[in-house]
Amino acid sequence: MLYYLGLIMEYFKNYMKTRLTYRADFWVEVISDLLFQATNFIFILVVFMHTDSLGGWSQNEVIFVYGFFMVPYAVFSCFVNMWNFSERYIVKGEMDRVLTRPAHHLFQIFLENIDPPALIGGLVGIIIMAISGGQLGLPLEWWTIPALIILTLSAVAIYTGIYTALTSLSFYSDAPTGILPLMFNIQNYGRYPVTIYNRTIQILLTWVIPFAFVGIYPAALFLQREEMTGMALLTPVMGAVFLAIGLLAWNMGVKRYKGAGS
Amino acid sequence: MLDAYLDFIRIRFLTMLAYRINYYTGILIYTLNIGVNYFTWKAIYGDGDSLGGFTAVQMTTYVAVSWMARAFYFNNLDREISSDIRDGSIAIQFIRPYNYVFAKMMQGLGEGMFRFLLFMIPGMAIAMLLFPVQLPTAPSAWAGFLVMLIFSFLINSQINVITGLSAFFIENNEGVMRMKRVLVDLFSGLIVPISLFPGWLSKVLEVLPFQAITYLPGSVFTGRVQGVGIWNVLGIQVFWFAALIIPMILLYRAARQRLFVQGG
Numbered sequence: 001m002l003y004y005l006g007l008i009m010e011y012f013k014n015y016m017k018t019r020l021t022y023r024a025d026f027w028v029e030v031i032s033d034l035l036f037q038a039t040n041f042i043f044i045l046v047v048f049m050h051t052d053s054l055g056g057w058s059q060n061e062v063i064f065v066y067g068f069f070m071v072p073y074a075v076f077s078c079f080v081n082m083w084n085f086s087e088r089y090i091v092k093g094e095m096d097r098v099l100t101r102p103a104h105h106l107f108q109i110f111l112e113n114i115d116p117p118a119l120i121g122g123l124v125g126i127i128i129m130a131i132s133g134g135q136l137g138l139p140l141e142w143w144t145i146p147a148l149i150i151l152t153l154s155a156v157a158i159y160t161g162i163y164t165a166l167t168s169l170s171f172y173s174d175a176p177t178g179i180l181p182l183m184f185n186i187q188n189y190g191r192y193p194v195t196i197y198n199r200t201i202q203i204l205l206t207w208v209i210p211f212a213f214v215g216i217y218p219a220a221l222f223l224q225r226e227e228m229t230g231m232a233l234l235t236p237v238m239g240a241v242f243l244a245i246g247l248l249a250w251n252m253g254v255k256r257y258k259g260a261g262s
Numbered sequence: 263m264l265d266a267y268l269d270f271i272r273i274r275f276l277t278m279l280a281y282r283i284n285y286y287t288g289i290l291i292y293t294l295n296i297g298v299n300y301f302t303w304k305a306i307y308g309d310g311d312s313l314g315g316f317t318a319v320q321m322t323t324y325v326a327v328s329w330m331a332r333a334f335y336f337n338n339l340d341r342e343i344s345s346d347i348r349d350g351s352i353a354i355q356f357i358r359p360y361n362y363v364f365a366k367m368m369q370g371l372g373e374g375m376f377r378f379l380l381f382m383i384p385g386m387a388i389a390m391l392l393f394p395v396q397l398p399t400a401p402s403a404w405a406g407f408l409v410m411l412i413f414s415f416l417i418n419s420q421i422n423v424i425t426g427l428s429a430f431f432i433e434n435n436e437g438v439m440r441m442k443r444v445l446v447d448l449f450s451g452l453i454v455p456i457s458l459f460p461g462w463l464s465k466v467l468e469v470l471p472f473q474a475i476t477y478l479p480g481s482v483f484t485g486r487v488q489g490v491g492i493w494n495v496l497g498i499q500v501f502w503f504a505a506l507i508i509p510m511i512l513l514y515r516a517a518r519q520r521l522f523v524q525g526g
Contacts, residue, residue, distance in 0.1 A: 028432065028435075028437035028438055028441070029436065029437035029440075030437075031437070031441070032437040032438070032440045032441035032444070033437075033440075035441055035444060035445070036440065036441075036444045039444050039445075039447075039448040039453075042448065042454075042459075042463075043448070043453055043454055046454050046458055046459055046460070047302075047306055047454075049458075049460065050306060050313050050314070050458065051305075051306045051307075051308060051310075054302075054305050054306065055305045087345075173281070173283050179287045179288065179291065182287070182288055182291040182292070183291065185295055186291065186294060186295065186298070189298045189302075192302060193305075196301055196302065196304070196305035197297075197298060197301040198297075198301060200297075201294070201297055201298060201301065204294065
């Protein structure tokens, strides 16, 4: 455990060094992150210019859900960044280097790609939740903060599980363009009240690629939406299940790995 | 010389064919995207008939057509160029007897043709089975749409090339590329048709090139714009295609002066 903590420190120092080399990019990245969030925000605002409620949810409620959605997403993008996995580790053969080291391979890959600027988006998410929650008159109970932490971690586990499982597919087919970018658009739909979708899509977003558990379900707990409380409480279970699936798929994939690069 | 460029198209097409497994999942995911957007819009419409000049059926068609057009025009030229720059292989490509940017565009076209045949057409068929999509019957609308689709591809690829070449000036352009992806999806009208934006924002977007990628062709194809309007749309696309060549050439020239290889 101490060994892994030490590694985190070392990787972080390394990260800072590369960051200082590419200084201008840091701010570009923070701005681009926030801009991405802003575009989704614009979408919500535009939608509510034309309607008063989306499947029975008001503008402030949808904005609150979005604020919550930003927090686990920020934590996930900071610590789990696998966008270039296939090109970097399989095609270029860097996986060999990772496998010869004593620390767990997935852990190393996560650490090599940490992205602390992403956390700023989470901060903005908390501010959005505070503002829209204030306007909705949501009470701050004793359990609000602990629940927020637990649900955030569970949502991060779901993200990690899904993307790790998908990334481990690149051990089987080393295609240049992955399905990760395609998935990227879908995760946004978990923010909207899933009840507006038809049955198939609801099931898909709840049980197959459970992005509803990183947005609408957990946020419903704070919004005191009783119809979704059960689902909100299920979030940690889904987190554990999908993280397990992801790790299992990953370990199976690694066994199949044969060095490809030079 | 032209043969060489045609080979770029052919080779990229064949490369994509070799990795086609991805595209079967791609069709499913695009269909899911269309489905989710369709239901979101249905909830927004509620009992209303028309939003921003779109009827509910036109909106469904617009969503389906836009996503399927994206399947064709989308490519990763920006990422390819910046990784060529970062690993230094661009130096070799610069001394080869072809124009680097033009070659990249041709590779993009090969990818686009692959996506058109194996992604867009089957995807459209599935979308038509699942959702109330109403495609026009007039052959002129189809011919016009195909021409516009090519310009969508050209303009989107030009924006990608410009983003990719920016890696010469900001060595790590990951952030810029992400920003571009988001901007293109939102401002091209893929996620929200531009006529639904608040007045001032749609005014701003009308003078930017992004609307020429998705919104304008989509509007023609859903029947919102007819007759003379088609020529106007085409005119705007040609204008942006011509206008974007200038920054591309300037960047390319400046890049050749500035080239320093970071690794390799």
